[in-house]
Amino acid sequence: xxxxxxxxxxxxxxxxxxxxxxxxxxxxxxxxxxxxxxxxxxxxxxxxxxxxxxxxxxxxxxxxxxxxxxxxxxxxxxxxxxxxxxxxxxxxxxxxxxxxxxxxxxxxxxxxxxxxxxxxxxxxxxxxxxxxxxxxxxxxxxxxxxxxxxxxxxxxxxxxxxxxxxxxxxxxxxxxxxxxxx
Amino acid sequence: xxxxxxxxxxxxxxxxxxxxxxxxxxxxxxxxxxxxxxxxxxxxxxxxxxxxxxxxxxxx
Numbered sequence: 001x002x003x004x005x006x007x008x009x010x011x012x013x014x015x016x017x018x019x020x021x022x023x024x025x026x027x028x029x030x031x032x033x034x035x036x037x038x039x040x041x042x043x044x045x046x047x048x049x050x051x052x053x054x055x056x057x058x059x060x061x062x063x064x065x066x067x068x069x070x071x072x073x074x075x076x077x078x079x080x081x082x083x084x085x086x087x088x089x090x091x092x093x094x095x096x097x098x099x100x101x102x103x104x105x106x107x108x109x110x111x112x113x114x115x116x117x118x119x120x121x122x123x124x125x126x127x128x129x130x131x132x133x134x135x136x137x138x139x140x141x142x143x144x145x146x147x148x149x150x151x152x153x154x155x156x157x158x159x160x161x162x163x164x165x166x167x168x169x170x171x172x173x174x175x176x177x178x179x180x181x182x
Numbered sequence: 183x184x185x186x187x188x189x190x191x192x193x194x195x196x197x198x199x200x201x202x203x204x205x206x207x208x209x210x211x212x213x214x215x216x217x218x219x220x221x222x223x224x225x226x227x228x229x230x231x232x233x234x235x236x237x238x239x240x241x242x
Contacts, residue, residue: 018236018237021236058237088187091187092185092186092187095185096185096186096187096188097185097186097187097218098186098218098219098222101217101218101221102218102219102221102222102225103221104217104221105221105224105225105228108224108225108228108232109228109231112231112232112235117232118232118235118236121232121233121236122236125233136233137233139198140229140230140233140234141233141234141236143234146198146199157199160198161191161194161195161198161199164194164197164198165190165191165194165195168194168226168229169190169194171229172222172225172226172229175225175229176225
């Protein structure tokens with residue numbers, strides 16, 4: 001039992017880093033990780049050596065992260081304004097063609113084994129506005145459907161698509177500049 | 183004929199909702215002749231794969 005406790009505790013730095021990346025709020029990340037560790041220790045039987053400890057803990061943490069985002073969206077009582085889409089105008093010329101054409105990234109899958117690639121990706125994610133990054137991580141990392149994301153964030157489906165579009169446009173540009181063209 | 187601006191929006195939405203028949207056809211026609219949008223479409227599909235894998239590695 002004590003052994004299990006120390007193994008779980010040993011994953012705290014990793015979990016904290018994971019939660020911080022997604023929540024971008026140190027306190028909220030610490031709370032989510034604390035809830036996860038408490039739930040894990042109470043549910044040791046549920047683990048029972050079934051899978052990798054870190055994978056199991058990360059699975060619990062994902063649910064805590066979704067709860068946290070849901071709560072913080074509820075606390076924002078004012079209806080958020082529809083997003084401004086003027087920012088995209090600069091990426092295209094007057095006739096709607098790319099101002100700077102997206103490049104061929106070759107075989108990008110080869111970079112998925114590289115730690116440095118993920119550091120670059122996390123750096124790019126960190127530059128997104130909070131709500132944009134929330135929507136994108138809920139969709140692409142936590143695998144929620146857009147309907148659920150709209151509900152969690154309290155936005156319309158159109159707003160949701162704009163947030164996801166904004167995230168993809170910004171991330172592809174950031175990775176192209178900071179990784180694929182380096 | 184769709185512009186690249188419209189196509190990039192549709193490509194992104196295509197990852198989040200089922201596009202209509204007309205949208206899919208218009209998209210396919212544009213992608214056949216546009217390198218920039220084809221690259222874009224591959225890039226966002228790759229982003230999906232990469233972001234799903236964050237935290238998967240054994241780094242500590």
